[in-house]
Amino acid sequence: MLYKAIIFDLDQTLIDTSALKYWRDEFAWEECYNHLHLTRTYPYVHSFLDSLTAEKVAVVTNSPNSYAKRLLEYHGIYYDYLVAYQKHGRNKPYPDQLLKCAKELGIEPECCMYIGDDPNDIAAAKVAGFHAIGFCLENWRLEELIPYMPDGIVTDYRQLYTYIQLQSNQSIKLKANDLYEQALLAKRAGNGHTYMEKLKDASDFGHGLAHYRLAKLLGNNPRYVEGDKDPNYFMLESAKQMVPEAIYEIGYQYQIEGNKSVAEKYFRTAANLGLPHAQYYFGMAIINGVGTLDKSKVSYRWLKKAFENGLRKGKGLLEKVGRIVAFETKLKEHLLYEQGSAIFYLGWYRPEGRNNDLFSQEIIKVKEKNQTSILNFIAQLNRFIPEDIAICYVPSSDKNCTDTGIRRIAQNLNTNYAIDATDCLIRHASKEKSSRGGERSIESHLSTMVIQNRDKIKGNHILLLDDITTSGNAFKASEVLLLKAGALHVTKLALGKTKKQ
Secondary structure, three states, X not given: OOOOEEEEOOEOOOEEOHHHHHHHHOOXXXXXXXXXXXOEXXXXXXXXXXXOOOOEEEEEOOOOHHHHHHHHHHOOOOOOEEEOOOOOOOOOOOOHXXXXXXXXXXXXXXXXXXXXXXXXXXXXXXXXXXXXXXXXXXXXXXXXXXXXXXXXXXXXHHHHHHHHHHHHOHHHHHHHHHHHHHHHHHHHOOOHHXXXXXXXXXXXXXXXXHHHHHHHHHHHXXXXXXXXXXXXXXXXXXXXXXXXXXXXXXXXXXXXXOOHHHHHHHHHHHHHOOOXXXXXXXXXXXXXXXXXXXXXXXXXXXXXXXXXXXXXXXXXHHHHHHHHHHHHHHHHHHOEXXXXXXXXXXXXXXXXXXXXXXXXXXXXHHHOOOHHXXXXXXXXXXXXXXXXXXXXXXXXXXXXXXXXXXXXXXXXXXXXXXXXXXXXXXEOOOOOOHHHOOOOOHHHHHOOEEEOOHHHOOOOEEEEEEEEEOOOHHXXXXXXXXXXXXXXXXXXXXXXXXXXX
């Protein structure tokens, strides 16, 4: 057998102890003991355990030893070894308990399987070198478990039995693979009926790619759906087998529905599993998101992987992001940079000492639209500005004040090649200036600004300028609006950052 030890988490994995949650959270163990009758084993637990003849059975839990022993005894669950909460040791998500268990059983970690319902269980098992299986009764919890990249996920103990047989029984694995290959041969021969039947047969053995292809096939031919085994069922079953194509498809569906944060989790997982399309979309999600300097570099790495893995459509985007990385790397070499807000700036603006600080005086002159100071900053910035960039600025708090010094700088940067997008980000309602006590929140900016002339924004790298930044919220709000309007990426640059004395 591939697995010589099958090791379980306890609560919400072997036994449903949800009825004890209040007392467990309060560490009221005597109350737990008095209410063990409210707990139950999950369906097919005992029949599954009875099927394990050669394997060792163990339990590793963060619950106390006395509680775990009483609970297991109450439900008549036999085990070879138990590791519970360690008062003076590290508990899950650290791997220590699992490694201790494997050592006591005399079994190498790679021959152990651990089943748990929590991301911490998966994390501990993977670090320990165990085969990690997620357990969840409801498919909606896949979103929580899949990003931790378990080896597989099951929703009941019959499914766990099928999974173990497929993984460890060579004859069953060969049969499933043979049926899948027969399905592919039938498809190539144009025999649609045989293709579907062989896929179903391979799927019955738990073949992950068979699940995936059935999902796609039934999606295009819904009349062949039998009972509740619809395309969604097979796609989820495939994702539970950690088939990257299925995980990507689920993420793509979330993206279509507008749930980008969940979509990104699925894209990231499928990307880590090596799927080029997922690597492309994950790289695109990173560059399109609000983040720090490093996100452009991370995006570039994923897009490069997608291209190297054969996804040729990503070449154009890869080149664009490469130029963004080069631009921001150059800025970081020559300008000041605040990692937390991802804002570049030329120097410190000192409001209390501005009369004695030449740089602060220059920024004040820009606000006053002094042409010499404006030209001075244009000269400083023009040596960095690339050709294929759209230049925006953060508008004044006063909606009627549209001719500002920072706008004049933005309009005259690299005029031969850059896109003048200074008419895109507009203040449609005035707000009290932050320097005069006005609200500084991101929401106050979002509610008073809009995007116009989106054709200048969509798909472009934006350089967003401001004269002085303090909290960075005007920048952040502007970035959010620009990204929503379809900007590829926003680089934020201020002439000065406020420094209190």
